[in-house]
Amino acid sequence: MKGMPSNSPLPLCQLPPHATGRIRELRGDSEFCQRIREMGFGESTYVTKVSGSHTILCQINGTRIALSHGAASQILVERIGSS
């Protein structure tokens, strides 16, 4: 399940569809960070991108969450196991 952590973190919006990443860092103001942490986007959570290029659809802990592009670009993830 836990693959090798690959190179540098990338924003969630750049994660390819169906890939899974692990949240490394949250950017943006503290209000935004707190809000998405409370919704389960805490550091070291696994997130799978389902689809989307502008508005992003992703799966986190069994819940589907839609993020606008601006929000997704503030979430840095490291990609896990590229298969």
Next chain:
Amino acid sequence: MTPPAKPPGAPRSPVYAIVGNPNCGKSTLFNALTGLKQRVGNYPGVTVEKKTGTLYSQHGQPITVIDLPGSYSLAARSPDEAVTRDVLLGRRTDTPQPDRVLCIVDTTNLERNLYLVHQVLDLGRPVILILNMMDLVAQAGLSIRAARLEQMLGIPVIPCEAANGKGIIELKLAMSRHDLPLPRHAWDIPAAIASAVAELQASLVANGGKAPLIARAEALLLLTDQDSVRVAGSTPLDRRTEEILRSWQKRWEAEGMDWAGTLVSSRYEVIGRLAAEVVQTARVQTPTPSDRIDAIVTHPVWGWLALGAVMTLLFVSIFQFAQAPMDWIANGNAALANWIKRQMPEGDLRNLLTDGVIGGVGTIVMFLPQILILFFFIGLLESTGYMARAAFIMDRLMSRVGLNGKSFIPLLSSYACAIPGIMATRTIEDPKDRLVTILVAPLMSCSARLPVYLMMIAALLPGSSVSLAAKVGIMVLMYALGTLGAFGFAWLFKRTLLRGKPPLMIMELPPYRLPRLRDVFLHMVERAGLFLKNAGTIILAISVVLWFLAAYPKAPAGANATQQLAQSFAGRAGHAIEPLIKPIGFDWQIGIGLISSFAAREVFVSTMGVVFNAEAEGENTAPLTHALNAARWPDGRVLFTPLVCFTLMIFYVFAMQCMSTIAVVRRETNSWRWPIFQTAYMTGAAWIISFIVYQSGTALGF
């Protein structure tokens, strides 16, 4: 210093509050518990609905239940969430602090849902935890050890399927208990902020008169409540506590410590340990039916087609199925008016009742079928989970004008009527986004404009010689103009008046469910009630005023209705505004229509009937069309040229001709400033655009 006295401890039935994340089945549970014994009101000063209901314990005693707005956290971001927080903390004077709390969670996503539960457990009140959606848990390949959770938290934990009525009896039994245990809830506040919490807690007890456990919960909350959303009716923080909070924040900022993040992640740590004990993943997760539906409806191409199909169905239903009941109401109105005419001698009182009250309120009530159908569909879309997908699809388009997908739902509702649309903006978190949505919502062509469009199209393209396609084409053009206008003005406002941060939408897409028709119907009935209440008060008053303006001063005896109207206050007002509307091709007679249709746009049709002395019956505008085509300017020119008809339609697309909308905007924004601004900009835009169209049309020789 003595803490203020507690409210008098008269024996009363226990008050329960229901809290939970959005989409966890909270309303379904509330409906299952209280049925029709619900009251919907408002929290004074805020436009958040206060829903309370009553159920009876197994001993036959009444229990009050308050349904609080759904929230992910007690750190509030919208007025809705602020109400949830303030009621639970006992900060509101209009609502007593609930004695006990029902926490409902979506069990398929236990970990995230437990975050709010964890905050509620801090309150030191008895809590009952309801594990809802147990039917979906098995489907998702999970199994939940409810008994273990009960043991770990020390509170009753009740597995439940609110949608199927399972577990409700067990819940009622638990609610009937006199001796609910307090949660066994010990978690270590991170060391770095523990002393701050202790100091704030002591200050809240000493200066705010809070009970110690509530004070601790509030102290923890103060640290994560970034920009405390304060709403009317909430007791403000005492000054001393405020000072302590500021000084700690300053110190941490200097140290570069992220105190809020620390607090959130330490809560999640505790929750993670709980979840690891309780949730067992039985098998590898496979794509669920929800995932397969999402693959289509959130697809960049199929998703748009699906949305288009749903919207087409919605509009066809609104205009198709509403016709018959609208005719019944129209006939009922006519029958009632005739009955009054037979019962009462001729006179002003009779005319007030038949023309003012029935003519004004009756025409508004005619829209009730459309509004019911609209709310039925919206309820259906929300109940199945599709609404969030529609917002997802629309987000990209909405972000072009600076709004996000959540504004789509209010704008969609506004196609039927701006009033429910404006009420639906309450779910938008960002106050500026919400205001922009309210400001542009009435530009979406509502169903009250339809009679005006139909009449003008009939006058514009008389007879059956013109193809249906041309008529439909003009109609579609009007709808498109309104929609473009709404987007254009939203774009403008977001760049000028209400410049805000770029929209960061985060929205949960709930799993698809079969619609719960009972909930949909309850919702529909509730909305219809609000609409009728509005019609019975504000619109009634305005109708009476407009009737007076049209009926006085009296014309000499023997004058017919047309002459009476011509020399009434309304007629004089029509003359008075003629210089203003002449540049857009309207004369004073049309001016009377513009003024009277301020009550509601479709009144324009009936006013034109009176002005031009034609008997127009309901939708049958044929005699009126002839009368319109015969109308002339004093110098003999044709009044309703095709260009004037077209300009008039465009005027109605943009002008704010609706008192009820103004009243609702006043209520929702809590000031007269925005409704006045809205009326000015919309009617101003209507005039300017009509001017351009009419003048260039004239110049081109139309």
